Amino acid sequence: MDLAPHAFVPYEWKHTPSEIGHASGSSGTRTNSDAAVIDIERDFLVDLGASPDQIRRLENDAARARVSLVQAAVAQGAIRASDLTARLSRSLDLSEPAAGEATRLPEAPDEAWRLFDTPVRLSARAGRMIAVNGETYSPTALAALAQRLGAKRERVMLMTRQGLIDAVTRSHGSAMVETAVRGLLMARPDWSAKAGLAAWQLYFATVAVGLVLGAVAFAPAETLTLASAMLSIFFLLTIALRAAAAVNIALPRPKAKEARLLGDAELPRYTVLVPLYRETAILPHLAHALASIDYPAAKLDIKIVLEASDRDTIEAAQKLAFPGNVDLVVVPDREPRTKPKALNYALHFASGEFVVIYDAEDRPEPDQLRKAATVFAQAPADLVCLQARLDYYNARENWLSRQFTIEYATLFRGLLPLLARFRLPLPLGGTSNHFRAAALREIGAWDPYNVTEDADLGMRLARAGYRTGTLESTTWEEACCRPMPWLKQRTRWLKGWMQTFGVHMRRPREAMSELGVAGFLSFHAYFAGIIVSALAHPVFYILMLYEVLQGRLFAGEGAMENLLLWIAAVNFVGGYAANIALSAFAVAGTRHRHLMLHVMFIPVYWLFVSAAAYRALWQLFHAPFHWEKTEHGVSRLARPFPA
Template sequence: MTREEVLEPALAPASGGAVPGVLEPTGTDIRDGAHRSLSPAQAVAVALAGLLAAIGVALDPGSAMVMVHHLFFAIFLLGGLTRLAAACTPLPDTPAPPLADADLPTYTLIAPLYREAEVLAELVQNLAALDYPHERLQALIVLETDDETTQDAADELDLPAFVSVLVVPPGTPKTKPRACNHALDHAKGELVVIYDAEDMPDPGQLREAAARFAASDPRLACLQAPLRIEDPGFSMFLPSQFRLEYAAHFEVLLPALARWGLAFPLGGTSNHFKAAALHEVGAWDAFNVTEDADVGFRLAAAGYRLGVIRRPTWETAPTAWGQWLPQRARWIKGHMQTLFVHARGRVPRQPRNAAALVLTLAQSVASSHLHGPVMAVALLLAAIDWLPDGDITLPLWDLMLYALGWGSAAIAGARGVLRAGDRPKSLHLLGMPGYWLLQSLAATKALYQFVTAPHRWDKTHHVPRSGPVAP
């Protein structure tokens, strides 16, 4: 094949206008995206809050510490109790009746890749394994102009007829959402799904999503499939915690939010959209490094609903600190971008969406920044108390609150692992507090980049699977 924008003519174009590589929302009042981190009013508010905090610490550091302490526990318990409530919430309704092949809508699969030649053949194999009529599929593998290695790898493959390679014209920012917007401009499916390079979607996932859309009301605009981390087969701390975290988030929290009728931040992959709704809200914000979280709340702000399906997509976990830290910092930075964008948009005037934004992104961003410092102070005070002349004692109430928060999160994690068809491991659950401390290191990097390099995209490197995947 050649390095051209080759598109199969079998599918009819989806409704909606052309979407350029940068954000131009239509049909909503959200025209101020993440290309501007803070509005002038937000910049003044942040500067004033920082000044008042500095004055407070200088005048009365003890009272300032108490205030931070109470703030942390309020945020910590909000997150823990939300997950506990989610773990006690039944899954949403059973899957809709399947559609006959003749009734299946056309589907566009968008897979943006950058410097991932090693996994390209595996990705194509996984897409070809999807149980969906190929004549109703259009798969766009989206590559960057300067990624000649992956382009060469694509040239050497015998691609299925429904798979095409699309090269994004040079431009900035060079981000995944910009590549997705370029692909959406060429998408011909009524439904659109995003897959990452390392994804192995369940073969029946497209059919389940199509059936749910057909059986639901027209305001359902997006369905999120659960992302499941493959068992690495050995007990490494980061992969095991990453897997537990994904189980709690995608198997427990998001289904509960969907059942409660609340919006939620989408995952970076395996989100199935109605193309028309995606066009209406302007597709993805090319400057937001967590475009998935942002577009979910923009759909909700425009009056659309989000839902979940049950057939998963298998992914691999980062195994090394050098992989995990940049990825996590990018996520936290992007969630900060999304918070500030929607705080100056329509969401604050929509109580349900505002509550959802607080329960998800605001809570996680605040917790990731506060958890490490507050825990470090607590450990320091405990160490002083254990010294011969120490006279500081951690209140029993604090220990009870820590236990309640950690216990709630552990219940959600264990529930998620069970729903994913596995058995939770006690050692992994006990390791969760240590993992949360690492989140604060990532949050520090995220805050620094939010100020110095808000649109920088730290790429996560993926390698081919070396063994069988859990069923």
């Protein structure tokens, strides 16, 4: 079925008393000659099978949130959106899609992909049909619209929000996914990982490798000494950053007075994006987690983001009884098959003032969105992102999950709060990032060619002059607890950090100007420090073992050799001491205090990280955009409980 829309109506709240009206008698709706407000919404709910108790409860919820009664009913699942739309169409003499036909919207794609983020005035021009989301407007507002249009009302086609999303995807999905993939590359090619290394970076790397190999051949001791001294700069930056984070945790600070959380009426519309791929088994847990969010249902815009090639998960999701505030967004098949590409596509349909990302296995604290909205409301406009804490509910599963939990504690309870306190750029985690939607769109959203898109996005926000903070709320996740899935996940992360470092060092002077000296140094301390230390860590052990076997440890014949060993020893002791102290402080005072003794095994864990780093380096040249999916829902332990 072809539908030629002139204008698309996104999610505007149209339910105020001034907009309440009534249609002419021919429309089949009730009239009131005294122009009194008619409770059409209650009549619709009764007609659609809502009980008196349900209606009373919905009226209270709608009044608290200042939303339409019908919108509250659809969002909470009391009535179905399809039933509401069909009933409205019949009552107001509006058109509706023919049963069994797939509606298509042959309008220009550049209008279609602005469907859900740009306000569009409703108009009825000759020969044009108007596709309207029937869940956006209350029945009273639609009745007034029908009366104003008169005979032209037949040009208005009411559709459900899900139906409109599906129609747009069928009509313009290929163009929209192309924008999701190439948008950043076309607007800011210097910020896209697709472009690879700059010419000067390739020349520099080639010359540097050649010089090092030649120097090692002719003066190995002196070369190793000089290389160790140069690498120690990265190590010392990393050591300083982690030591400062440990001190930041250890120093007592007065507890900040908690702000009053916004009430339902004050809360803005919030979009929740949940990308899934081959996650059939975890869908029921996801539905439960989404239902546990403490936020007015009618102000939640939840998008389950699916890949067209993943038919099993699509079919499983379609069978679940999600409430009316949950939509399924199916991303057309297009390389690269990455999470950021899927998020970029889904962002076209997001209607919230704020956007948050959750993974399939995530269990955020129920009031997290309310806390984030409160912080944003009280913060200056340049604070455009909040990173909630990530933690693991299966820390006790095995040695790997314990080390993974310690590592996350050091990042989300140690490093990120320090960076946020001093307004330094934050490398975001892959989930529980809360954004101002306008700023996210402004900078081009996620880079679909960066396999650690979250950390890169944190740097781009900082370079654009925006600030990221941390949120005092926890999202519980499942720690990767099996060796091969852990290795693949860590390979992807490290490969993405290498991509991110390469992207933001294409123009070092420009990056330093935008980040500031402190931000530029912290960027190197985090990204370069992690990459270099992961690659150099096993080399140190090999050299130390060689010296021990030769019987020359700290007893070399020359000053250069001894200096090399002392530099390595300082980095070794300082690095381990700073990390162990930070890790110990990070897990102390939490439900993970039982991990205090396990921080001593961090050096062993780092050897596994080094293996992933070399695998990441290999993939960086042979499969730079390959996304190794992490399987979720494999833990044998119970689901999480509040912190």
